[in-house]
Amino acid sequence: MSTTDLITVDNLVEVYADGTKAVDGISFKVRDGEFFGFLGPNGAGKSTTIKILTTLLRKTSGTVTIAGYDLEKHPKEIRKLIGVQSQDTAVDPELTGRENMMLQGELQQMHGKVLGERVDHLLEVVGLKDAADKRAGRYSGGMKKRLDLACTLVHEPKVLFLDEPTTGLDPQSRNTMWDYMESLNEKQGITIFLTTQYLEEADRLCDRLCIVDNGKIVAEGSPVGLKQEIGADAITITMESSAGATKEATKVAAKQVLSTLPAVVNTIDAEDGLTIYAKNGGIFIPELIRAFDKANIRLVSINVSTPSLDDVFLKHTGKRIRAEELVKQPSRAGFGRR
Numbered sequence: 001m002s003t004t005d006l007i008t009v010d011n012l013v014e015v016y017a018d019g020t021k022a023v024d025g026i027s028f029k030v031r032d033g034e035f036f037g038f039l040g041p042n043g044a045g046k047s048t049t050i051k052i053l054t055t056l057l058r059k060t061s062g063t064v065t066i067a068g069y070d071l072e073k074h075p076k077e078i079r080k081l082i083g084v085q086s087q088d089t090a091v092d093p094e095l096t097g098r099e100n101m102m103l104q105g106e107l108q109q110m111h112g113k114v115l116g117e118r119v120d121h122l123l124e125v126v127g128l129k130d131a132a133d134k135r136a137g138r139y140s141g142g143m144k145k146r147l148d149l150a151c152t153l154v155h156e157p158k159v160l161f162l163d164e165p166t167t168g169l170d171p172q173s174r175n176t177m178w179d180y181m182e183s184l185n186e187k188q189g190i191t192i193f194l195t196t197q198y199l200e201e202a203d204r205l206c207d208r209l210c211i212v213d214n215g216k217i218v219a220e221g222s223p224v225g226l227k228q229e230i231g232a233d234a235i236t237i238t239m240e241s242s243a244g245a246t247k248e249a250t251k252v253a254a255k256q257v258l259s260t261l262p263a264v265v266n267t268i269d270a271e272d273g274l275t276i277y278a279k280n281g282g283i284f285i286p287e288l289i290r291a292f293d294k295a296n297i298r299l300v301s302i303n304v305s306t307p308s309l310d311d312v313f314l315k316h317t318g319k320r321i322r323a324e325e326l327v328k329q330p331s332r333a334g335f336g337r338r
């Protein structure tokens with residue numbers, strides 16, 4: 001990876017016609033060759049940002065340059081350099097995998113033998129060689145996403161923008177997509193800008209990432225660096241409500257006790273209890289149990305973990321990231337429909 005900046009975004013703002021401020025003054029840089037991530041919950045402004053960077057949506061204000069080209073002055077040059085996979089797959093179910101890709105190439109002014117060879121090569125790269133001449137409507141969800149990815153690669157882009165490319169995929173297809181994305185970045189040197197709601201995905205793939213919420217960047221760094229910033233273990237506890245006390249009153253009492261313990265760095269409300277950030281979790285736990293015992297607070301469960309990107313998100317926003325959908329069965333759209 002070189003240290004040249006490939007994408008520079010400065011104070012970018014997007015206000016939609018109805019007044020929704022989807023992007024609220026964000027600034028960041030993506031280096032040449034980097035696997036860069038935009039991690040955030042639904043509605044954070046990820047797709048809006050991608051649409052602007054890929055010239056599909058006009059920004060309200062701010063500046064963007066890609067490979068030295070100003071987005072406003074040189075959109076055509078930028079379009080040649082980039083590939084985009086939008087959140088909804090764009091493959092035509094009536095065409096075969098190969099036909100979808102050929103069409104994509106022709107739209108990019110590629111023809112004949114050069115295009116045919118490129119398409120063959122990419123079908124192999126994304127593992128669709130055997131299914132190349134089947135109609136895309138008969139592909140599984142994972143295969144459609146891979147075909148979509150291959151379509152974005154036909155014109156040999158330098159930068160790939162992938163908007164939640166694994167959302168809706170079953171775990172196995174998701175893993176396969178991860179492998180392809182990694183290899184595109186590592187073996188072919190393509191810079192990748194990925195958006196995701198999945199902490200694990202951002203953690204595994206990204207060299208660097210921004211955590212976004214409500215149109216703002218709340219944290220930026222490498223996954224390891226961000227997690228280290230927490231500087232404490234995450235201890236999630238649930239408690240039995242004390243006799244006659246509500247769950248909330250029990251939490252208040254517990255927080256009061258925790259505020260007297262020096263190892264505690266921070267305490268945040270979790271769904272069923274509290275998440276406590278404390279130095280040296282292993283040593284802290286006996287101390288916690290003794291203090292709760294004394295105050296007549298009964299613990300139901302204790303769970304100690306090293307910080308995750310979710311803890312980073314929680315620290316900066318006070319809430320947890322919830323991936324919108326849960327894993328669905330691979331889509332079988334097309335079967336028996338036509």
Ligand SMILES: Nc1ncnc2c1ncn2[C@@H]1O[C@H](COP(=O)(O)OP(=O)(O)O)[C@@H](O)[C@H]1O
Nearest residue numbers: 016018020022041042043044045046047048049
């Ligand atoms: N065309 C639109 N008009 C008005 N509001 C929009 C439009 N598209 C998205 N939004 C709103 O902008 C915010 C950011 O949306 P989006 O960029 O799609 O977020 P994400 O991709 O992170 O889920 C959300 O509140 C969303 O409802």
Ligand SMILES: [Mg+2]
Nearest residue numbers: 046047048087
């Ligand atoms: Mg989106």
